[in-house]
Amino acid sequence: MSEHASPxxxxxxxxxLRRNFDPGDPGFHADPQAYYRALLxxxxxxxxxxxxxxxxxxxxxxxxxxxxxKRFSSVIPLQPGTERFHxxxxxxxxxxxxxxxxxxxxxxxASSFAPRKMAALExxxxxxxxxxxxxxxxxxxxxxxxxxxKRLPLYFITDLLGVPESDFDTLxxxxxxxFVLNQLKPGAPLPADFLEYGARIxxxxxxLMDQRRRRPGDDLISNAVAAHDxxxxxxxxxxxxxxxxxxxxxxxxxxxxxxxxxxxxxxNPAQLAMVRRDPALAAGAVExxxxxxxxxxxxxxxxxQECEVGGVRVAARSPVYVIMxxxxxxxxxxxxxxxxxxxxxxxxxxxxxxxxxxxIGAAPARIQGRxxxxxxxxxxxxxxxxxxxxxxxxxxxxMARGLNALPLRAD
Numbered sequence: 001m002s003e004h005a006s007p008x009x010x011x012x013x014x015x016x017l018r019r020n021f022d023p024g025d026p027g028f029h030a031d032p033q034a035y036y037r038a039l040l041x042x043x044x045x046x047x048x049x050x051x052x053x054x055x056x057x058x059x060x061x062x063x064x065x066x067x068x069x070k071r072f073s074s075v076i077p078l079q080p081g082t083e084r085f086h087x088x089x090x091x092x093x094x095x096x097x098x099x100x101x102x103x104x105x106x107x108x109x110a111s112s113f114a115p116r117k118m119a120a121l122e123x124x125x126x127x128x129x130x131x132x133x134x135x136x137x138x139x140x141x142x143x144x145x146x147x148x149x150k151r152l153p154l155y156f157i158t159d160l161l162g163v164p165e166s167d168f169d170t171l172x173x174x175x176x177x178x179f180v181l182n183q184l185k186p187g188a189p190l191p192a193d194f195l196e197y198g199a200r201i202x203x204x205x206x207x208l209m210d211q212r213r214r215r216p217g218d219d220l221i222s223n224a225v226a227a228h229d230x231x232x233x234x235x236x237x238x239x240x241x242x243x244x245x246x247x248x249x250x251x252x253x254x255x256x257x258x259x260x261x262x263x264x265x266x267x268n269p270a271q272l273a274m275v276r277r278d279p280a281l282a283a284g285a286v287e288x289x290x291x292x293x294x295x296x297x298x299x300x301x302x303x304x305q306e307c308e309v310g311g312v313r314v315a316a317r318s319p320v321y322v323i324m325x326x327x328x329x330x331x332x333x334x335x336x337x338x339x340x341x342x343x344x345x346x347x348x349x350x351x352x353x354x355x356x357x358x359x360i361g362a363a364p365a366r367i368q369g370r371x372x373x374x375x376x377x378x379x380x381x382x383x384x385x386x387x388x389x390x391x392x393x394x395x396x397x398x399m400a401r402g403l404n405a406l407p408l409r410a411d
Contacts, residue, residue: 014038018045021055023298023321029396032297033338036326043310053319054303054312057326059333059350061310065301065322066354069098072301074357077317093241095249095357102356105242108227109360112160112220118363125364125371128155133379138410141386145259145406148376150175152368153254157247160364162219163208170204173197174244175251205243209236220246246361254365256295256402258372261286263392263406264293265373266385268340275342276381279374284342286369287349292340294351297325298399324350325401380410 017038022028028035039045039057046054056065065072076096094105111117132148132155154175158168177194208221216222224239265272265285275281301320306313314320328349329337352359359365376383386407393404 014041018042019047021045021047022049023323024396024398026396029394029401032325032401033329036323036329039323039326040330044312046312049319049321051319052315053321054309054314055321055323056309057323057330058310059327059330062322062324062327062350063354064309065320066299066350066357069356071304071307072320073098073304074102074301077302092238093245095245099356105238106360108224108242109220109246111223111227113360113363118367121364121367122371124159125152125156125367126375128152128159129368129371129375131155133375138380138383140411141407141409143405144262144408145255145403148372149255149258149262149406150251152258152372153251153365156254156364156368157250160220160250161208161243161246162212162217162221167204170201171247171251174201174247201244202240205240206236209239249359250361250365252400252402253295254361254368256293256400257286257290257365257369259403259406260293260295261289261369261373262376262383262408263403264289264340265342266383266408271340271342275373276377279377281342282373282377283366283370284344284347285373286366287347288340288342288344289369290351291328291334291344291347291349292338293401294325294328294349295402296351296353296399297396297401298323299353299357300399324353383408383410385409 014037017035018041021035021039036057039055043058044054044056044061046052056062074096075098092101092105094102094109097105129152132151136142136147154168154171155165157163158165158171163171174197177191177197205221209225212219212222212225216226221243224242265275271285275285299322301322303314303316303318303320306316308314309320328334328351331337334344352362352365386409390407392406394401395404396402
């Protein structure tokens with residue numbers, strides 16, 4: 001990604017980018033820094049995105065919204081302009097709920113992400129990483145995204161859910177569909193092939209849930225089923241949506257995080273040399289990649305009442321887009337924000353969210369990212385871009401963004 005000043009960054013250009021901002025626009029995905037600079041140049045801006053929406057970008061304003069679920073709700077109001085967010089229909093799920101429903105969902109997954117489980121993750125992730133690296137032929141050009149970044153978190157999440165490795169490919173289309181759904185325009189119908197696949201994946205996980213009821217194990221589905229059966233407070237549809245949110249929230253985002261971390265290191269030789277000398281700095285490289293290129297660049301809340309953010313009036317029941325990617329580059333909070341600095345401290349980016357919706361999978365994602373970077377550099381001491389003149393292409397949606405490919409060589 002280009003870190004140079006955009007030609008659009010003139011005062012007139014900044015004003016135009018602010019007034020016409022759309023987080024789902026391909027132009028934004030290609031060069032978000034120009035948009036971030038424009039958004040950070042003033043208070044929140046209001047734009048038409050299906051309905052009049054408030055775009056919040058400055059770090060302090062973002063914290064205000066994310067930490068206040070009473071005024072800025074995650075529950076989607078049923079009104080024109082919000083159709084794109086109803087991928088689960090009327091079924092409640094962790095993403096689009098407030099307490100007490102959200103608290104109930106978090107409780108169902110808490111045991112699977114308990115500290116004792118996190119401590120046991122590293123050897124399993126290390127084994128998965130080593131297995132994938134052993135399949136890559138470093139003597140030829142290879143695409144890190146397709147051959148490694150996408151596969152490691154999919155291996156991990158299938159293991160966490162207790163999905164047999166033989167069914168690995170069953171979940172691949174689900175991850176790809178997540179980007180298609182996020183790119184839908186307001187009011188657009190769901191793709192027919194997604195509806196067909198959705199029925200198949202629902203039947204597949206329904207079978208797994210039945211199996212776990214008969215023969216429970218120590219996996220996320222078994223733990224959620226046990227909590228479900230004991231408390232009697234979650235329906236099968238809600239349990240299915242919990243599984244879907246776990247997969248869609250863990251796989252593409254972690255894949256994009258890994259690819260971004262490797263890309264930023266390979267395009268910043270001094271930072272790469274630091275990690276080669278001291279592999280413990282891989283954790284900082286992951287955090288800095290999360291700050292510079294968050295896999296989830298935007299999240300959405302809905303105002304419950306007329307209120308104010310950053311001096312701008314927000315109408316009741318209207319969408320509020322929080323641009324974490326911009327907040328992560330706010331010069332009022334991060335010195336020299338466009339510079340890649342893996343030893344940046346503090347690095348309190350917002351890429352995992354903030355408040356009650358802070359990503360429950362942050363710990364395993366960080367473990368995967370750190371081990372992926374460390375073991376890649378150990379396994380391939382001469383790892384580099386396949387073409388030094390290669391320019392990245394990004395896929396993206398209203399909320400997510402990541403590298404489409406990362407061609408490398410290691411010979």
